[in-house]
Amino acid sequence: MKLLILGATGPTGRRLVELALRAGDQVTALVRNPAGLGDLADQVTVVMGDATSHRDVSAALAGQDAVVSALGRGASVVADDLFMRASAALIAAVEETGVSRVVWLSSFGVGHTLSWASVPQKVIYRTLLRSIYADKEIADDAVRASGLDWTVVYPTRLTHGQAKGTYRADDRLPMKGNPTISRADVAAFMHEAVHGSEWIGRSAVISD
Known part of the structure; x- marks a missing residue:
């Protein structure tokens, strides 16, 4: 599969890039700083640009089979409209290029998934993460309303642990406490989802 990955340096x-390469995919990474790819830079097609730019995303998306967005804000709790702007650029680009398959990374607690969170989680989501989660909700809704072959992914708290391969994934997954999932397992789910049709038009909540 010819796969465009947004947020490839995060x-x-x-992890998503590594998985895709091992699976034999032809990977294109749209990045602002190619140095962030490290030793992966020589194994992918690198396109320098901004994921919030319609023009840049369109250029990188041309000729691809699908796009996976793993964009994030890192340790920042300031949204800066990143996800809203990136979703708008992506939707315009996929409509222009005819690439309809999109897998989009969000977070558990955003939008409709907030109702399944525990009380302690809701406190954090409504305070510390309020700005980012509001921005993500706008972006997620835009992706779902786009008419494309979308999948929106809602992982619980992300860790840097090894992939377990035993995570749970469902449209509705109520939580207790403060569950986690490794970034490696999230990447594995997203890669599997983009290669299949099971999750098209669905919002996947995933957790250990």
């Missing part, structure tokens, strides 16, 4: 995106 901790989840790098």
Whole structure:
């Protein structure tokens, strides 16, 4: 599969790139700083640009089979409209290029998934993460309303642990406490989802 990955230099995106390469995919990474790819840079097609730019995303998306977004804000709790702007750029680009398959990374607690969170989780989501989660909700809704072959992924708290391969994934997955999932397992789910049809038009909540 010819696969465009957004957020390829991030901790989840790098794992996704590694998985895709091992699976034999032809990977294109749209990045602002190619150095962030490290030793992966020589194994992918690198396109320098901004994921919030319609023009840049369109250029990188041309000729691809699908796009996976693993964009994130890192340790920042300031949204800066990143996800809203990136979703708008992506939707315009996929409509222009005719690439309809999109897998989009969000977070558990955003939008409709907030109702399944525990009380302690809701406190964090409504305070510390309020700005980012509001931005993500706008972006997620835009992706779902796009008419494309979308999948929106809602992982619980991300860790840097090894992939377990035993995570749970469902449209509805109520939580207790503060569950986690490794970025490696999230990447594995997203890679599997983009290669299949099971999750098209569905919002996947995933957790250990």
